[in-house]
Amino acid sequence: MKPYFFLLLSLTVGLNTWAQESIPESRYEKKSVMIPMRDGIKLHTVIFLPKESQEPLPFLLSRTPYGVADAAFPERSQPELAREGFIFVKQDIRGRYLSEGKFEMLRMTRDPIVPNSIDESTDTYDTIDWLLKNIANNNGKAGIFGVSYDGWTSMMALIDPHPALKAVSEQATPADWFINDDMHHNGAFRLSYGFDYAFMEEAGKTDTLFPFDTYDNYEWYLRLGPLSNVNAKYFKNTIPTWNNFVNHPNYDAFWKKQSLLHRFENRPLTVPTQHVAGWYDQEDFAGPLFMYELLEKKDRNKLNYIVIGPWNHGGWSRGEGSSLGNLQFGVPTAKNYRENLQLTWFNYHLKGKGDGQFAEATIFQTGANKWKNYNSWTPKQAVQQALYFHPNGKLSFEKPVPSTTNLFDAFISDPANPVPYRSRPIEQTYGPGSRWRTWMTEDQRFVHHRPDVLSWETNVLENDVTISGKVLAQLYASTSASDADWIVKLIDVHPDMVKENRQMSGYQQMVAADVLRGRFRKGFETPLPVKPNEVNAYTVDLLQADHVFKKGHKIMVQVQSTWFPLIDRNPQKFVPNIFLAKESDYVKAEHRVYRSGGYASRVDVMVVK
Incomplete structure (x- = not known):
């Protein structure tokens, strides 16, 4: 949920007090107002009105926790929409920047039987209602859109939509912070993002970067040690979202109530x-x-x-x-x-x-x-096929023949030396020089030959292979310990020599990738220890892809158990709550991925002929 930083203006505004400013090249007039909600709290709102309009115009609303006082004029922020002509409305959500009230991360949906109860849906409803009554020359229609948290507030407008709300464009909304998106992926905690974001949004009323004293976050988080050190050394129980992580390590009623999947x-x-x-x-x-x-x-x-x-x-x-x-x-x-x-x-x-x-x-x-x-x-014409793991690092659509020997590939996973998720140094997520925005396009060769990363790849493709739809990894695996994470990456390997773009020669382009925390292999509500050396089935949801592996390329699958510090380190010794684990709980373990007979590990893809 990427934040957008703005410098605050010193504004004193009220319901009938407008602060006006303009720029010579703009067709819009910028005004600020405090809009009252049903419980009396007022929300700071910036409105861009066309200076000249021959027709009544609709409202385009965005609601954000990232500050709107210094919002750019529409010609700069939304030039395509600005040329067409709309009334642009940008609002600080409750408790953020210049808005009144108390901020609550992903505020829970209200109980409608409680008088004057509020949530982001009612705040949207009340804002639209005020705009219709107080802004002249509108056509009685409103739309809402936004990216990330602003996409989430766009979805929340649909909980109890105002009759004038006629169109929504949610863009990159989070849906469920435990199943996927920002804070967890399939139960595995997204450490570097969750730590950074919780502090940034809740350490103050405006965005605040955590003051790391080490440029390479890989090194900083490794030195941090167990997650129990976060509150002990830094947050001191003052960051509500971090406390929620600690107090709700499994998919309980708190996460379900917060989830859009359950709200809708x-x-x-x-x-x-x-x-x-x-x-x-x-x-x-x-x-x-x-x-x-x-x-x-x-x-x-x-x-x-x-x-x-x-x-x-x-x-x-x-x-x-x-x-x-x-x-x-x-x-x-x-x-x-x-x-x-x-x-x-x-x-x-x-x-x-x-x-x-x-x-x-x-x-x-x-x-x-x-x-x-x-x-x-996904397309109805797509047919599921399996890419199977074979001996000697081979990957094929052919199922392996039953065998009594050479049944698995193995590696040692050491929490003290985790696999980085991108090449080091790993800069602070939103800090100076950060490459966070493009890490998913990074060439995966930087980990290809690590001993704790397994790889399988096809022969050079003789024809294009098109996949459209869901991608699921079905692993059969064991560990010598009692817990493990399983990270699977589906990769497009470019030809050894690409003459027209040499930097792409041999490039290992990640097409889909994700993680499953082993304790949640049978459901996210109840964590279960793994019996040492017992083969278990793990389904790792890699979400979706629409990709053509071109003739002359190869398809690769990589499997590993650490992805640091994107994902926190699994102690590999089962503990009830990893956020409270001790240093002594972190142990080395041998992991085995099986690929024969009834334990034929594979990645299922939807192939379009």
Whole structure:
């Protein structure tokens, strides 16, 4: 949930007091107001009004915890939408920056029977209601959109939508902080992000970076030792979200109540909603996929749509989008989205322009580097096939023959020497020089020959292989200890020599990757120790891909048990709560991945012929 930093202006504002400013080149007038909510709290709101408009215009609302006082004029922040003409409204959510009230991370949904109870949905409702009554020359319609936390507030507007809310574009919303997205992936804690983000949002009313005294965060987190040292040495129990991590190590009622999956489980979709995701989103890739899939089950009126492009977190909202890291796409994908998908979406639903014929799923197919329109996501024509692990590091669509020898590949996993998730030094997530935004595009050769990373790869492909849809790793594995993490990466290996772009020669491009904490192999509610040396089945959800492995490339799978400090170190000795583990709980272990007979480990992909 990437924050956007702003310098605060010293403003004294009230309900009827407007602070005006303008820039010579802008067609918009910027005004600030405090909008009252039903419980009397006032929220700081910046409104950009077109100076000249011949027609009533709709509102485009964004609600954020990242500060709006210094928000850029629309020509700079949303030039494609600004040229068309909307009334832009940006708001500090409750308890952040210049808004009154108390901030609560991912505020829980209110109990509607409690008088004047509030949540982000009621704050959105009250804001729209005030705008309709107090801003002249509006057409009675509103849309809401935003990236990350702002995408989450966009989804929360749907809990109890105002009748004037006619269009939503949630972009990279988190859906469930334990199952996936920012803070956990399949029960494994995302240490470097969770630590940084919790401090940044809750150490003060404005964004505050943690003062690391070591540039390489890999080294800092390793020296930190067990997670129990965080409160003991640094946070001192003052960061509510960190305390929630410590107090809720399993998928309990707290996480379920916070999850959008549970909030929307029994709610019909009544407002047209566009879900936007990026294949290389380092923070919230799963949220839009999960919410699209959940709402699609009950979409009877064609209100639910999805867009996925080759972007990192929020990459569609800025720049051209013709490249990311070392990857080149050949077309301005972000600009395409803003002009042809986002603008068209709001023009139709808020202004009645266009024919409203939106593709169910608009997906950028990586590898082939082209946009695809699908009638369903995932495509019905895709057929599941398995990529099996074989001896000698071979990977194949052919199932291995039964054998009584050479049944597994093994490695030693040492929590004292974890595998880094990107090349070192690992800069602070949002600190100076950070490469956080592009790490998912990084060449995986930097860990390829580590003894604690297993690899299997196909022969050179004689034909293109296209996968579209879900990617699931089915591992059969054992450990000499009583717990283990399992990280699986599906990789596109480029040819040994790429003459037209030599830096891509032999490049190991990550297509999909994720982790499963072994204690949660049978469910996230109840952790279970692993019996030492017993073979267990582990299903690692790698989410989705739409990718063409081109002729002349190879397909690779890597398996490892540490991914540091993206994921905290599993002690590998089972303890009830890893956040309270002691240094002595961290032990070396031998892990085995089986690949024969009834224990044929594989990665299941959806292949399109």
